[in-house]
Amino acid sequence: MAQIGKAPCDDTLILHGARPEEGGCPDASKPWVLAAAIVGSSMAFIDGTVVNVALPAIQSDLHATAFQAQWVVESYALLLAALLLVGGALGDHYGRRRIFAIGVGIFALSSVACGLAASVQQLIAARAVQGIGGALLVPGSLALISAAFPEKERGKAIGTWSGFSGITAAVGPVLGGFLVDHFSWTWAFFINVPMALLVLWIVWRHVPESRGASASGGLDLWGALLATAGLGGIVYAFIEAPTQGWRSPAVLSALAVGVLGGAGFFVAERKVRTPMLPLELLRIGNFSGANLLTLLLYAALGGGLYFFPLNLIQVQGYSATVAGAALLPFIFIMFALSGWAGQLVDRFGPRMPLVIGPAIAAVGFALFAVPGVGASYWSGFLPAVVVLGFGMTVTVAPLTTTVMNAVGPELAGVASGVNNAVSRAAAVLAIAVFGALMAWAFDAALADHLRDMGASRQVAAFLEGERSKLAGAAMPPGVDAATAAAAKRAVAESFVAGFRWVMLSSAALAMLSAVSAWLMIRGTSAGGADRKN
Template sequence: MSQIGKPPCEEGIVLEGATPAPCSIRLRRWTLVAAILGSSLAFIDGTVVNVALPSIQRDLNATTADAQWVMESYALFLAALLLVGGALGDRFGRKRVFLIGVALFTLASIGCSLSPAIEPLIVARAVQGVGAALLVPGSLALISATFPQAERGAAIGTWSAFSGITAAIGPVLGGFLVEHFSWKWAFLINAPMGTILFALCLAKVPESKGAMHGSGVDSAGAILVTVGLAGLVFAFIEAPARGWSALSVWGALLAGVVALLLFGVAEARVASPMLPLALFRERNFAGANALTLLLYAALGGSLFFLPLNLIQVQGYGATAAGAALLPFIAIMFLLSRWTGSLVDRFGAKLPLVCGPVIAAAGFAMFALPSLDGSYWTTFFPAICVLGLGMSVTVAPLTTTVMNSVAKDLAGTASGVNNAVSRAAALLAIAVFGLMLTLIFNARLHSELQPLHLPAKLAAAVLAQRQKLAGMVLPDGYPQATLAALRHAVKAAFVAGFRWVMLVSAALALLSAASAWIFIDGKARQKPRAEPLPS
C-alpha cells in the first residue's frame, strides 16, 4: 500500500507517446488488453505485498528491517531503472522488452513464493523489481505505439478504469489469500496472470521501435542512481541494528551520496540522459517535481507502516486491513473527472496548494487513534480526508507537468515525474523506518520500567526489538504479565507511528509551499517544440 493505485503522470506517458505503427483495430484491442494486464500485475503486486508483510515477518522470523527490504529491494530497481526500461523498449523493440519484463516478473514471483527464508525472498523481490522496470513503461508504450493520437484518449480511459478496479481488488484479494491460505499466494497469484499475458503478447501484440537518433541507453546513469539510492536505503534501514558507527552503515551512506552527486554530473554531460537536467530550468516543472518528491515521500513512507499498525497492533485480519484503504481508492476514482477540470477552471496553483494541505490534515488525523476503537471513528475519517487531498492534487499535477515543457518532451517529463514519485517513496520508507524504530525503542524502555518483569522475560523482549510490534512473546508467564507486556509493545509502536504521520503531514505542507512558490497561478499553454538546451 505504499504505492496506492497509479503514480502521477502515467497517463501523460501514454497520451504523448511515440508515433503509432499501422495495425488493425483487432490488434489494437489485443494490445490494450495486454497493457491492462501488464499494469495490473504491477498494481496488484504493489498493494498485495504490504498486507502480506506481517505474515511474512512472523513465518520467516524476520525483523522489521527485513520487512522493509522486502519492499525496498523491489522499489529500488523499479525506481532506478524505470526510465532505462522505456529507453530499452524504444531502442530494441517495445514488445521484446515488455516480454522480457513479463518473464522476469513472473519467474521472480514464483521464486518469491518458494523462498524458505527472508534472504532469498529479498533477492527474488529485487529481480521482480528489474522485471517491473521493463514491464511498467512497456505496457504504457505499447498503447502509445499502437493507437493513433485521436484514439488514445478512449484507450487511456479504458486502461484507467481497469487500473482503478485493480487497485481496489488488489489489497482485498491479497488479504484474503494471506488470511485463508498463505503469504506465498500473494506472489504466486502473479504466475497464471504472467503466463497468460506472455502468450497473449507474443501472439497478438505488434512490435514497434522508437526513432534511433537520441535513443541511446544511459547505462552509466542507471548504475550510478542505483548505487546511490541503494547506499542511502541501506544506511537508513540498517543503522538501528548496526549503529551509525558501523563501517558498513556510514560507508554505504557516503557511497550513496557520492554516487548521486556523480549521477548529477554524468546526466549533465551524457548525450541521451535518463534524467534531462535541462527540464528543471522550467519553473513549473521544477515546482511540480518538488511537490511530487515531498508529497509522495509522505504518502509512500507513511502508508508502508499502516498495515503493520492495523494487523499487528489494532488486531485486524489481513482481509480487513486490505479493505481499509478502499475509501481512498473510491474517492480518487469518483473524483477523477472533476479534479481533472480544476486546472482549466482555477489554474494550477490553487489545487496544487489546497490538495496537499488537505492531505496534510489527513496524515495528521492518522496520528489520533491509539489502541482499539472502531475503524469508522479512527482510521476511516483520516483515509477519506487523505483521499480527498490526493484527488485534488494528482490530476492537476499531471497536467502541470505535461504543460510545462514542449510537446515533444512531454513523454520524457512525465516519465521523470513518475520516477521521482517512486524514488521518494523508496527513500521515505527507509528514513521513516529509522525514525519509528528509534521512537519505539525509547518508548518501550519507559513502558517496561514500571512492569518489573522477570529478567529472562525482559531480555527476551529486548532481544526482539528489531521486530517492533511483530515480536513474539514467550509462553510460561502469567497471562496478566503477558497482557501488560503486549500493551506496552503496542503503545510503543503507536508512539512511533504517530510521529511518522506527523512528519508526513509536515512534508505535505512543505509540498503545498513548494507549489505556492514555484507554480504559476494561471494555466499555461505548452511552449513550442524546441530541443533541450545544451
C-alpha cells in the same frame, strides 16, 4: 502501502510515448494489445499493494525482523524506481513487444522464486529480480498502447486502461488479504504466474512489434547505475542503522556510496547524450516546483502508508483481508472525483489546487496519529482515509497537468517519465527514513513502558532482543497471563507511538509540499509562459 494505485503521470506516459504516425497496428490486434497492457500492468499494481498486506505473515513465517521486512518491499521498489526510465528506453531501442515480454517473463519467474523462498534473504533477492522485471514491464505496457493506437483513438484506450487500473488498485489488496488469511502469503506471488502466462500468449499471438522514433539516441546506462547506487546506498544506511548503529562501517560506507552515487548521477546527466533526467528541465520553474512537490508528497504517502497495514494487523488485530480493504474509500474517492479534479487547473490555474490539495492531505495524515491501541476503524481510521483521499484527489490531476504544461509537446514524454520516477523514488527513500524514525520512537517508548509496568530484568532483556521485530515481537515465555498481557500492551503502545511520529512527519512533508507549490508554481498557460519562470 508503498504505492496506492497508479503513480502520477502514468496516463500521460501513454499519451506522449509515441509519435502520431506510429499507430499502424492492425485493427484486429488493438483489443489484444490493450488486454496485454492491462493484465501486464495489473501484475505490477497488484504486487505493489499486496505485499504490504502480506508482510506480517511473511515476517512471522520467515522469522524476519521488521527491517528485513522493509527490504522485502524496498528491494523491489528500489530497482523499479531506478531502472524505470531505462526500461522504457530499452523498448524504444530493441522493440517494445520484445522488452515487454522479457519483463513479464522475468516478473513471473521471480514471482515463483518469491513464493518458494525458504528464508527472508531468498525472498529479498527474488524481489530484487522482480523489480528488474517490473522496470521492463511497466513502461512497456504503456508503450504498447501508445504505439498501437493512433492519436484519435488513444484517448479511449487510455480511459479503458485507466479504468481497469482503478479496479485493480481496489481489488488487489483485498484479494491479497484474502489469500493470506485463507491460504498462504506465498499465493500473493503465485497469483502472478497465470496472469503472466496469459499475457505472454497474447503477446506471442497478437501483439505487433514497434520501436521508438528516438531509438538511435543511446541508452543512459551510467545514469541508471549511479541512480541505483545513490538510492540503494541511502536506503541501506537508513534501514540497517537501527540494528547496526550509525557508526557501523557498513552503514557509513553505504551512506558514502549513496551520497557519491547521487552526486555522480547529476554529473553524468550533464555529459551523456540522452540523459534520463535532462537537467535543463530543472531550470523550468513549474517543472522543478511540481517535482519538488511530488518528492515531498509521495514521500509522505509511500512512507506513511507503509506502516498502516502493519498497525491494523499487528496492533489493532484486524485480518489481512480487512487491512487490504482499509484504503478502499481512498481509491473510490480518487476514482469518483478524478474528472472534477481534472478541471481545477482550467478554472483556478495550477497554484491553488497544488497548495490546497497537499494541505488537505496533511490534515489526513495528522488524523492518522489520533487513534490508539484498540481503535475502531470506522471512528478512528476512516476519517483519516477519507480526508487523505480527498486531498490527493485535489492534487494528482492538477499535478500531472502542471508537469505537462511546463514543457512543450516535444518534451512531454520525458517530463512525465521523470515525474513518475520521482514519485517512486520518493516512496523508496521515505520507507527507509521512516523505518529509522519508527525504530527510534519504538525503542524509546518500549523502554518507558517496561519501566512503568515494573518489568523484571528477564522480561525486559527478552523484549530488548525482540525489539527489531517491532509490533511483531514475540512475548516472553514462561510468564503469567497478566505479565504477558502487559508486555503485549507495551509493545502495541510502543508501535503506536512510532506510528504517530511517522504520520506527523508525513503531515509535515505534505505541508512542505503545499509551501513549495505556493512559492514555486506560477502561470496558467501551456508550454510557453510557464517555461519562462
